[in-house]
Amino acid sequence: MSAGAALxxxxxxxxxxxxxxxxxxxxxTPYLLLAPGMLWLIVFFVVPMVFLVSTSLQTxxxxxxxxxTFHVQTYSEALRFYHAEFVRSxxxxxxxxxxxxxxxxxxxxxxxxxxxxxxxxxxILVIAPFFTSFLIRTFAWKTLLADDSIIVSFLNxxxxxxxxxxxxxxxxxxVLATPLATITGLTYNFLPFMVLPLYASLERVDPRxxxxxxxxxxxxxxxxxxxxxxxxxxxxxxxxxLTFIPAAGDFINQSLLGRAGEGMxxxxxxxxxxxxxxxxxxxxxxxxxxxxxxxxxxIYVSRSGTEELx
Amino acid sequence: xxxxxxxxRAARQSAPSTxxxxxxxxxxxxxxxxxxxxxxxxxxxxxxxxxxxxxxKPVGRTNYDWHGFSLEPWKNVCGSGLCGPLGLSFKIGILxxxxxxxxxxxxxxxxxxxxxxxxxxxxxxxxxxxxxxxxVMGSSLLTLFVNFAFIPQGFWTITIAHVMFCLxxxxxxxxARIAGLDGRLEQAAMDLYADEKTTFFKITFxxxxxxxxxxxxLAFSLSFDDYIVTAFNSGQAQTFPLWVYGSNLRGLxxxxxxxxxxxxxxxxxxxxxxxxxxxxxxx
Amino acid sequence: MANPTKSPAGLPSDDxxxxxxxxxxxxxxxxxxxxxxxxxxxxxxxxxxxLLGPSGCGKTTxxxxxxxxxxxxxxxxxxxxxxxxxxxxxxxxxxxxxxSYALFPHLxxxxxxxxxxxxxxxxxxxxxxGDMLDLVELTGFxxxxxxQLSGGQQQRVALGRALINRPEVLLxxxxxxxxxxxxxxxxxxxxxxxxxxxxxxxxxxxxxxxEAMTMADxxxxxxxxxxxxxxxxxxxxxxxxxTFVANFLGQSNLLTGTISRRSGDTVVVEVRGRRIELPQxxxxxxxxxxxxxxxxxxxxxxxxxxxxxxxxxxxxNELTGVVTDSSFTGVSTQYQVKLPWGQEVMVFEQNMSRDxxxxxxxxxxxxxxxxxxxxxxxxxxxxxxxxxxDDAAAPDPVVV
Numbered sequence: 001m002s003a004g005a006a007l008x009x010x011x012x013x014x015x016x017x018x019x020x021x022x023x024x025x026x027x028x029t030p031y032l033l034l035a036p037g038m039l040w041l042i043v044f045f046v047v048p049m050v051f052l053v054s055t056s057l058q059t060x061x062x063x064x065x066x067x068x069t070f071h072v073q074t075y076s077e078a079l080r081f082y083h084a085e086f087v088r089s090x091x092x093x094x095x096x097x098x099x100x101x102x103x104x105x106x107x108x109x110x111x112x113x114x115x116x117x118x119x120x121x122x123x124i125l126v127i128a129p130f131f132t133s134f135l136i137r138t139f140a141w142k143t144l145l146a147d148d149s150i151i152v153s154f155l156n157x158x159x160x161x162x163x164x165x166x167x168x169x170x171x172x173x174x175v176l177a178t179p180l181a182t183i184t185g186l187t188y189n190f191l192p193f194m195v196l197p198l199y200a201s202l203e204r205v206d207p208r209x210x211x212x213x214x215x216x217x218x219x220x221x222x223x224x225x226x227x228x229x230x231x232x233x234x235x236x237x238x239x240x241x242l243t244f245i246p247a248a249g250d251f252i253n254q255s256l257l258g259r260a261g262e263g264m265x266x267x268x269x270x271x272x273x274x275x276x277x278x279x280x281x282x283x284x285x286x287x288x289x290x291x292x293x294x295x296x297x298x299i300y301v302s303r304s305g306t307e308e309l310x
Numbered sequence: 311x312x313x314x315x316x317x318x319r320a321a322r323q324s325a326p327s328t329x330x331x332x333x334x335x336x337x338x339x340x341x342x343x344x345x346x347x348x349x350x351x352x353x354x355x356x357x358x359x360x361x362x363x364x365x366x367k368p369v370g371r372t373n374y375d376w377h378g379f380s381l382e383p384w385k386n387v388c389g390s391g392l393c394g395p396l397g398l399s400f401k402i403g404i405l406x407x408x409x410x411x412x413x414x415x416x417x418x419x420x421x422x423x424x425x426x427x428x429x430x431x432x433x434x435x436x437x438x439x440x441x442x443x444x445x446v447m448g449s450s451l452l453t454l455f456v457n458f459a460f461i462p463q464g465f466w467t468i469t470i471a472h473v474m475f476c477l478x479x480x481x482x483x484x485x486a487r488i489a490g491l492d493g494r495l496e497q498a499a500m501d502l503y504a505d506e507k508t509t510f511f512k513i514t515f516x517x518x519x520x521x522x523x524x525x526x527x528l529a530f531s532l533s534f535d536d537y538i539v540t541a542f543n544s545g546q547a548q549t550f551p552l553w554v555y556g557s558n559l560r561g562l563x564x565x566x567x568x569x570x571x572x573x574x575x576x577x578x579x580x581x582x583x584x585x586x587x588x589x590x591x592x593x
Numbered sequence: 594m595a596n597p598t599k600s601p602a603g604l605p606s607d608d609x610x611x612x613x614x615x616x617x618x619x620x621x622x623x624x625x626x627x628x629x630x631x632x633x634x635x636x637x638x639x640x641x642x643x644l645l646g647p648s649g650c651g652k653t654t655x656x657x658x659x660x661x662x663x664x665x666x667x668x669x670x671x672x673x674x675x676x677x678x679x680x681x682x683x684x685x686x687x688x689x690x691x692x693s694y695a696l697f698p699h700l701x702x703x704x705x706x707x708x709x710x711x712x713x714x715x716x717x718x719x720x721x722x723g724d725m726l727d728l729v730e731l732t733g734f735x736x737x738x739x740x741q742l743s744g745g746q747q748q749r750v751a752l753g754r755a756l757i758n759r760p761e762v763l764l765x766x767x768x769x770x771x772x773x774x775x776x777x778x779x780x781x782x783x784x785x786x787x788x789x790x791x792x793x794x795x796x797x798x799x800x801x802x803x804e805a806m807t808m809a810d811x812x813x814x815x816x817x818x819x820x821x822x823x824x825x826x827x828x829x830x831x832x833x834x835x836t837f838v839a840n841f842l843g844q845s846n847l848l849t850g851t852i853s854r855r856s857g858d859t860v861v862v863e864v865r866g867r868r869i870e871l872p873q874x875x876x877x878x879x880x881x882x883x884x885x886x887x888x889x890x891x892x893x894x895x896x897x898x899x900x901x902x903x904x905x906x907x908x909x910n911e912l913t914g915v916v917t918d919s920s921f922t923g924v925s926t927q928y929q930v931k932l933p934w935g936q937e938v939m940v941f942e943q944n945m946s947r948d949x950x951x952x953x954x955x956x957x958x959x960x961x962x963x964x965x966x967x968x969x970x971x972x973x974x975x976x977x978x979x980x981x982x983d984d985a986a987a988p989d990p991v992v993v
Contacts, residue, residue: 030424034432037417037477044474045439048450055453103349110346122350124581129353131577132360134535135554136570139562140356143363191353241441249443252537256558266445266538273449273542283453290446297441497662498695500682502709502758516699 049290056283066279078284082268086288089264092179092254093247096186100194100243101236103187108198108235109228113207126195138185138256145175145184145257177259185253190246194239201235202228237304245293265289357574364567383564390563395553399534402465402549406472406533411526413473414480421481422488439478447475448542455543463545471543472536476529483528487521531577612673613638614659614762614794619668621654621818628654630818632668636762636811641788641795643809645802647841647978651818652798656764659796660689672761683712688755689764693771694747696739702726702750703735709758721757728787729753745776752784756791765797769804781807802842806830814838816978834877836884836969841978845886846938849971852881862968865934869910871966882971889939891965894928896948897956909960914938916955930959 056074060066079086111122129137144151152175155161164170169180205228213223229236251266263271265285272282337344367380387393421432439447451471455461491514499509537551544552554566614636621629629651636642644652657663659670661682670678677685688709696705706725707718715721726732729749739747748768755763765784769777785808788795799805805812806826813823814837822829822838833839836847850864860876862869862885869885876883887910897913917937918929926947928940940959951957 030420030426030429033416033420037413037481038432038435040413040474041435041439041477044451044454044470045447046435048447048454051453051457052446052450103352106342106345107349110342114343114346120585124578124585125350126353128574128578128581129357130531130535131574132357132570133551133554133573135537135551136360136562136566137356139554139558139566140359140363143359144355188353188356245441245443249445250538251445252555256555266443269445269449270538270541273452279453279456282449286446286449289443293441293443492693492695494691494693494695495697497682498689498691498697499708501660501662501687501689502754503683503712504708505681505683508712513697 052283053287055279056287058280060280071280074280074284075288078281079288081281082265082285085263085265085268086292088262089248089266089289090292092183092186092264093244093250096183096190096247097194097240097244099183099187100191101240104191104194104198104239108195108202111199112202112205123199126192126199130192134189135252135256138189138253141181141185141188141257142176145181147174147176151175176257179258179262181257182254182262182264185257186247186250189250189253190243193242193246197238197242198232198235201232201238205231233304237301241297241300245297248293249289360567360574361571364564364571366564366567368564383568387565387568390565392550392553392563392565392569395548395550396569398465398547399550402469402472403530403534406469406476407526407530409469410473410476410480410529411522414477414525414529415484415522417477418481418484418488422485436478436481439475440482444475444536444538447471448539451539452542463543464547467543467545468540468547468549471539472533475536475539476532479528479532480525483525484518484521487518487524491517614796615669615671616655616659617669617671619655619658619670620666621651621658621663622666627818629658629665632818632820634813634820634823636794636796638673638761638794639792640810641785641808642797643805643812644796644798644815645800645805645812645841646815647800650815652800652815653766655815656689656766656796656798659762660687660764661685662689686761687764688758688760688762689766690748690751690755690768692767694739694751694768696747696750696754698739701736701738702731702742705739705750706754706757708754713758725753725757728756728790744771745780748772748780752787756787756793760793762794762796765795767799768797769799769801777804784808806842814841816841830888832875833886833967833969835977836886836973836975837978839886839967839969839978840976844889844939844979846889846892847884847886847969847975848936848938849882849884849975852876852878852883852968859963860968865932867912869966870963871910871968872964875964875966876968878968878970880970880972883968884971884973884975886967886969887961887965889927890925890941890943892938892940892959892961894930894940894942894948894951895958895960896950897958898950899948908963910963910966911958911960912938913956913958916951916953916957919952928957930957 054068055066057068057070057072058066059069059071059074107126111119111126115122143149146152152161152173155164155175156173161170161173161175164180169183170178175181175184209227209231210223213227214220218226248264249266251264251270254262254264254267269282269285269289272278272285276282363376364383365379365381366383367377368382417432417436421429421436448471451467451474455463455467461467495513495517496509499513500506504512535551536549537555540549540552541555548556550569554562557563557566614634616632616634619629619632619634620627632651632655644655646652654663658665661677661680661684665678668678669676672686677687697708700708703722707722710718710721722735723732726735729752731746731749731753734742734746734750739750742750748771751768768784769780772780781804784795784797797805797808809826811824812826812829814821814829816837821835822833824832829838830842833842833845836845839845839847848864848869850862850869852860853863853868854861855873858873859870860873862871862883864885871885894916912932914930914932916928917931920927921944923944925941925943928942928951929937930940931937938959
């Protein structure tokens with residue numbers, strides 16, 4: 001038998017092969033769908049970051065123009081000059097995050113487990129303050145924390161303000177133009193960012209697990225500590241990140257409620273860019289802030305052990 | 311001599327069983343709800359102030375002291391010059407919403423429905439803007455636009471910036487909705503003679519639509535309310551948040567509170583209408 | 594909008610394409626895992642066919658390949674003369690009732706049921722939908738949404754939505770799994786009735802052997818991607834050819850032994866020194882090492898002391914033992930009896946006249962008709978198909 005005939009025979013007895021399915025588009029489709037959005041992000045998010053780093057390494061001025069000289073000293077100068085602002089940012093953001101966690105957790109817990117048919121309405125109420133402009137809300141705090149407001153009078157007469165003074169959070173009898181006001185604003189404005197992820201995480205906890213803990217001799221708070229809280233950790237991690245990161249870079253609360261001169265790093269960057277127009281320094285500060293946050297977040301996330309954040 | 315078992319049984323039968331009553335036990339069982347109630351109250355405190363002061367009689371230029379009830383701010387909203395910035399914010403908001411929702415939905419479908427090389431990197435890139443402080447995003451965009459001076463700072467740079475940071479939120483929202491979609495529904499549709507295109511338009515899209523709408527609303531509110539990124543990229547243009555912030559030194563006029571209150575009530579109504587409509591059209 | 598290659602209305606009556614569902618050497622591999630292993634099967638037109646097996650045996654994968662929701666790795670699927678192996682699902686004259694019903698939540702019942710008709714371009718669907726709703730006893734529910742219906746009602750909508758298209762083959766993927774017992778029993782009879790009335794080929798996938806036996810004309814028992822045995826329910830039950838089928842369908846007692854003598858039509862097996870007789874036709878083994886099997890309901894229990902004990906064994910297979918457990922289940926009493934060498938067997942006795950002496954600890958005589966005995970190849974595992982927890986994880990090894 002010739003080779004050709006043998007080959008033909010082999011081909012004929014081959015099991016029914018899969019024909020080319022009309023799904024050529026299948027391999028390219030995901031990339032086509034992805035392209036416009038990704039391009040936008042690359043051009044307007046990634047590339048600017050590159051420009052930011054490059055700007056931080058330039059020298060010059062607005063009038064003379066900037067040249068890339070890899071002037072790394074800009075960083076050390078900026079840090080020396082603004083290290084107080086950096087520390088202040090992370091301290092304020094840290095306090096605000098902890099407060100938001102303490103305040104927000106009971107609310108999230110109540111909505112997840114104790115709200116029954118009011119769950120939807122309560123969730124709307126949590127988001128509702130967001131419907132007003134963030135700035136207008138912060139302005140409202142100016143009124144709420146004014147020197148002659150009910151709240152401040154209450155704090156002074158009950159001497160709670162003395163405790164704050166001891167902690168260095170307020171001076172005199174005022175609350176406005178003190179760190180306390182800034183922290184209050186930060187906590188308040190980012191509270192929904194804490195509550196919603198917490199709620200989402202708690203919602204997924206099967207209430208029967210808590211019942212099982214009780215059946216196995218757990219007192220209510222112990223059950224919370226040993227069962228509910230560990231199970232809500234993904235929400236805690238997400239909530240604290242979503243609160244801390246924007247809080248660290250915020251400057252609105254500080255400039256509206258705090259005192260000039262006690263700025264956060266956001267204030268410094270804003271001023272450096274828009275008032276002083278010292279772009280290299282401003283850029284160096286931005287890059288440092290970004291870098292610090294990335295490092296802190298990486299450590300935090302790897303220690304809490306949650307991979308899926310989004 | 312009666313046995314101790316019998317006497318105990320008799321004692322149990324004579325003493326009726328009662329639930330612990332009184333204010334202290336009630337507090338203990340409801341402690342979580344009480345705290346939650348206080349937290350909600352705390353969250354609404356500024357809102358009360360905003361609404362109250364929107365009815366403040368406009369005496370002088372400051373709005374920090376209560377001067378008496380007046381409908382004047384509501385009747386003369388544009389008086390303080392906020393209508394221009396307000397209009398600009400709306401225009402930018404709508405444009406940014408349309409663009410970011412469109413691009414973001416495409417990305418969401420790509421990431422949820424297909425397995426391909428580079429998927430996890432794409433996911434990371436989507437996540438990054440949400441984890442970046444606005445100062446950094448705003449200032450880096452500024453450095454970009456400064457280096458490309460042919461794009462004048464203003465309407466277009468603001469819109470571009472808004473689309474950029476709204477994109478991630480749209481993707482996350484729509485992705486969540488797609489993930490909740492039962493894949494077997496599409497299989498059922500194909501089993502019932504619908505080809506891929508028909509299945510998408512008759513089954514997939516209608517079911518994902520609520521997520522897309524939610525994403526669009528989210529994008530609009532993020533854009534409308536944005537200050538920091540806008541401030542870095544606005545040039546001479548003034549959006550509503552920029553105008554509000556600018557009045558920090560002058561004093562916030564009551565009309566700003568009018569806008570704030572109006573936004574609040576309109577959104578609240580929209581949300582409740584949406585929920586009511588959604589309940590009738592359970593998907 | 595794709596049209597199937599069949600005429601939309603009317604029963605499939607032409608030669609072209611209408612006919613038996615045929616699978617030839619169908620294999621499906623997921624990477625290294627072989628889900629369906631060289632399956633060849635003919636499902637006669639108009640029959641109620643069941644694919645029965647434990648989870649993971651490949652029955653659902655096979656069904657999905659017939660529906661077009663999976664592509665076979667190799668092989669051929671055809672209905673009559675029409676090869677549908679690679680046809681898209683929307684081009685096949687096949688419809689599926691999904692395990693989770695998969696009703697479209699945003700469409701009402703009417704539109705759900707009419708979906709297939711509309712896709713095929715049929716304009717006036719009102720009459721057909723109305724008739725189908727009547728058939729599945731859901732008249733008056735046309736404008737409700739699926740979320741407003743109970744599980745059983747949703748299941749009937751799913752059935753109607755598939756049936757209304759008059760497919761050549763209707764596939765049912767464990768459709769009764771989510772229903773509670775009484776409703777499930779009722780729906781089994783309903784489905785059987787509808788199938789007889791409509792005359793369409795039904796292929797029903799299930800892991801519930803009682804359900805398969807109740808409903809199907811023919812059952813194929815699948816295990817590890819292959820068919821262990823195929824036939825009418827009674828056939829499979831009374832004449833199992835593998836230990837898997839013997840244990841999976843109902844229950845069997847299997848005793849290991851060796852064929853010692855064959856004389857004419859009778860075969861004698863020696864089990865631990867006892868003689869068990871059975872007809873030659875009921876031996877499904879090549880060598881002489883066999884598992885001798887008998888179903889629990891075929892065994893009679895007599896108390897060792899009773900007067901019947903002496904002549905109970907005439908022409909019957911006998912074993913002595915001691916009762917270790919007795920459970921009253923209403924219809925029957927189930928005994929667990931320990932044989933002299935330690936092995937335990939199950940016996941089901943219908944509760945007609947109970948001997949009160951037969952309790953735990955009582956010495957008894959077990960006897961049954963040799964014609965009810967079967968013998969299977971001893972190379973097969975005696976407990977194949979018997980285990981309940983197929984997915985059980987293995988424990989950590991004990992370090993000594």
